[in-house]
Amino acid sequence: xxxxxxxxxxxxxxxxxxxxxxxxxxxxxxxxxxxxxxxxxxxxxxxxxxxxxxxxxxxxxxxxxxxxxxxxxxxxxxxxxxxxxxxxxxxxxxxxxxxxxxxxxxxxxxxxxxxxxxxxxxxxxxxxxxxxxxxxxxxxxxxxxxxxxxxxxxxxxxxxxxxxxxxxxxxxxxxxxxxxxxxxxxxxxxxxxxxxxxxxxxxxxxxxxxxxxxxxxxxxxxxxxxxxxxxxxxxxxxxxxxxxxxxxxxxxxxxxxxxxxxxxxxxxxxxxxxxxxxxxxxxxxxxxxxxxxxxxxxxxxxxxxxxxxxxxxxxxxxxxxxxxxxxxxxxxxxxxxxxxxxxxxxxxxxxxxxxxxxxxxxxxxxxxxxxxxxxxxxxxxxxxxxxxxxxxxxxxxxxxxxxxxxxxxxxxxxxxxxxxxxxxxxxxxxxxxxxxxxxxxxxxxxxxxxxxxxxxxxxxxxx
Numbered sequence: 001x002x003x004x005x006x007x008x009x010x011x012x013x014x015x016x017x018x019x020x021x022x023x024x025x026x027x028x029x030x031x032x033x034x035x036x037x038x039x040x041x042x043x044x045x046x047x048x049x050x051x052x053x054x055x056x057x058x059x060x061x062x063x064x065x066x067x068x069x070x071x072x073x074x075x076x077x078x079x080x081x082x083x084x085x086x087x088x089x090x091x092x093x094x095x096x097x098x099x100x101x102x103x104x105x106x107x108x109x110x111x112x113x114x115x116x117x118x119x120x121x122x123x124x125x126x127x128x129x130x131x132x133x134x135x136x137x138x139x140x141x142x143x144x145x146x147x148x149x150x151x152x153x154x155x156x157x158x159x160x161x162x163x164x165x166x167x168x169x170x171x172x173x174x175x176x177x178x179x180x181x182x183x184x185x186x187x188x189x190x191x192x193x194x195x196x197x198x199x200x201x202x203x204x205x206x207x208x209x210x211x212x213x214x215x216x217x218x219x220x221x222x223x224x225x226x227x228x229x230x231x232x233x234x235x236x237x238x239x240x241x242x243x244x245x246x247x248x249x250x251x252x253x254x255x256x257x258x259x260x261x262x263x264x265x266x267x268x269x270x271x272x273x274x275x276x277x278x279x280x281x282x283x284x285x286x287x288x289x290x291x292x293x294x295x296x297x298x299x300x301x302x303x304x305x306x307x308x309x310x311x312x313x314x315x316x317x318x319x320x321x322x323x324x325x326x327x328x329x330x331x332x333x334x335x336x337x338x339x340x341x342x343x344x345x346x347x348x349x350x351x352x353x354x355x356x357x358x359x360x361x362x363x364x365x366x367x368x369x370x371x372x373x374x375x376x377x378x379x380x381x382x383x384x385x386x387x388x389x390x391x392x393x394x395x396x397x398x399x400x401x402x403x404x405x406x407x408x409x410x411x412x413x414x415x416x417x418x419x420x421x422x423x424x425x426x427x428x429x430x431x432x433x434x435x436x437x438x439x440x441x442x443x444x445x446x447x448x449x450x451x452x453x454x455x456x457x458x459x460x461x462x463x
Contacts, residue, residue, distance in 0.1 A: 009093030014215035020150045020223070022213055027143030027162035029210030030098055033203040034105055034139040035169015037078075038296070040071050040128075042177045046190040050119055053190055062121055070112075070129050072392065077133025079388030082141050086381025087243055089138065094146045094214045101139035102207035108132025109200030116193040128196075137381070139207070140166065144364045145377025149217055152373070153226045155365040156315070160307030163361040168300035171293070176202075235316055235437070239445040240372030246379045251370050251440055254433045256386045259363050261430035262322060263390035264397070265330070265423040266356025269295075269349055276416055279402075280337045281345065291346065298350040299357040306358025307365060315366040316437060322355040323431035330424035334417040360387075370440050397422065 005011065014020075047067045048056045089097045111127025143162045151158035177195055184194035222228070228238055246252050269276065277283055277291045310318040329348045336345035367383065368376050398419050405415035 007092075007096040007099055009091070009096070009216065012093050012095045012214065012216050013218050014221070016218075018215055020217075023147055023150050023215065024158075024161045026094075026098075026210040026214040027147055028165040029206050030101065030139045030143050031162050031165030032169050032172060033207050034101070034136050035166040036173030036177075036199070036203070037071070037074055037132075037136060037169070038167070039170030039172075039174030039177060040074075042174050043181075043192055043195075044068070046181060046192050047116070047124075049190050050116060050192065053187070066121055070124055073125055073129030074133040074136060075391040076388045077130055078136040078140060079385040081134040081137030082381035083137075083385050084381075085134075085138060086141060086378030087375070089142050089145065089381065090243075090375050090378050093216055094142045095211050097138050097142035098207060098211035098214060101135045101142065102204050102211065103135070105132050105135025105139060106200040106204040106207070108135060109196045109203070113193040113196035113200070116196065137384075140384070141377045141381045143210070143214075144380060146214060146216060148364060148368050148376055149373050151223075152228065153223055154308075154311050155368050156310040156362060157304075157308040159364040160304040160358075160361040163307070163357075163364075164300050164303040167303045167357045167360070168296070170296050171300070173199075174293075235314065235439055236369045237372055237440065237445075239440075239442075240374035241370075241379075241440055241444050242446055243375045243378035243382065245444050245446075246371050246375075247382055249440055249444055251437055252379070252383065254437050255363065255366060255370075256383055257433040258319060258430050258437075259359065259383060260386035260390045260393075261426045261433070262319075262326075262356065262359040263387055264394040265326065265426045265430075266353060266359070267390055267394035269352060269356075269398070269423075277342075277345070280416065281340070281342050283342070294346070295350060295353045298354040302354025302357035303361035306355060307361035310362050310365060315362055315369055316434060318362055319359070319366075319434045320431060322359055323427045323434060326352055326355050327424040327427040327431070330420045330427065333420045334414075337414065337417075370437075374446065 044064060044067050047070075048061050048064055051057045051061045108127045108129075108131040111131055112124045113127075115121065115123030115125075115127055144159050147158040147162050148155050176199065180195035180198050181191035184191035184198075229236075241249070277287065283291075306318060306322075313321075329352050332348050333345065336342075336348060363383065364376065364380050367379050371379055398416070401419045401422070402415045405418065
């Protein structure tokens with residue numbers, strides 16, 4: 001039997017009696033690895049000292065802005081690859097996709113290591129940014145799509161389990177990267193190229209483990225005792241919509257805006273958490289770093305807690321909470337600085353970031369409710385291009401507005417205030433978009449499975 005045959009979708013169909021609770025560990029194995037991208041910042045400073053080793057050689061070493069593009073390219077490619085390859089993911093199944101993700105993500109580390117060795121930033125962009133970013137996109141949507149199919153009774157909880165891993169990837173990746181660089185650091189190396197090689201190999205093993213144990217449910221499978229409601233809730237459908245039809249619906253673009261606005265607001269704080277804490281309250285860099293780590297924990301926990309809650313409240317209600325409560329909390333941040341309450345600042349931002357993570361984890365279940373499970377992975381892939389847009393907008397808005405305020409004489413402690421009000425405005429706009437979401441019209445639904453095919457192909461119901 002060839003490797004290609006082993007990876008085929010047909011080979012991953014679960015046998016009767018398969019325990020569906022083996023799927024979450026498979027998903028977590030992949031997401032905890034690719035979630036390392038959130039911790040890439042630990043490499044920023046060392047990458048600016050590749051030649052100088054203990055200092056940056058002006059005019060020869062790379063600059064922080066140049067290094068910052070590595071992370072940005074990776075996130076851009078995450079969204080683009082998920083959008084372009086989403087239909088392929090649904091067709092070939094999760095195992096082949098996870099293996100492809102491992103090859104791209106971990107291969108990207110190895111190519112980036114070569115770029116550091118040759119001191120060629122474009123090779124690093126190609127490796128970690130472009131190739132690794134494709135691995136991010138494939139690894140992000142495949143486990144989520146699979147979990148939704150295995151847990152029709154608890155889709156919010158299922159997607160929360162997987163995407164919680166992505167949010168927590170930095171908690172493993174950041175200290176691992178630091179430890180590896182310290183281990184390999186020498187008089188002639190900052191340890192980055194060796195750390196990249198080691199991480200590529202380590203992550204490859206864990207991602208292959210996830211690929212080995214993943215399965216897809218047999219056609220028509222349902223959890224024991226589960227009966228799909230004959231009349232589901234208003235925004236939950238028993239029908240299916242294909243990806244090429246879904247993105248022609250107003251619901252798709254409303255959810256695109258919902259995700260983009262939620263992420264733009266949250267990622268602006270997440271990316272500048274340490275600096276904000278230091279500028280607003282005058283704490284040390286060590287305390288600021290600890291604060292950033294604390295937010296990562298809430299980012300991870302919120303993904304599971306909020307998305308699981310949405311199984312009971314409904315997706316639309318939980319997003320109303322994200323947007324309304326989030327807008328109020330953003331407006332409170334300037335007050336925490338005025339009264340000099342670090343504790344209140346930490347509590348407010350921790351809740352905000354938990355809802356930022358919750359928004360990521362809830363959106364696949366929202367898509368499943370509106371468009372069905374048939375091609376939810378491909379639809380999710382196209383939707384997370386909103387993330388790519390937000391990953392550029394959020395941090396840039398925070399950075400440039402802060403710089404503008406300071407250049408106009410505003411004290412650093414107060415320079416973030418207008419940004420917080422702007423983020424609150426984004427959330428209120430997202431609240432309006434969420435309110436406009438309605439059930440998908442029947443004319444977009446597909447009906448009756450075409451028999452004799454290995455993948456779910458449907459006939460379009462006539463309007």
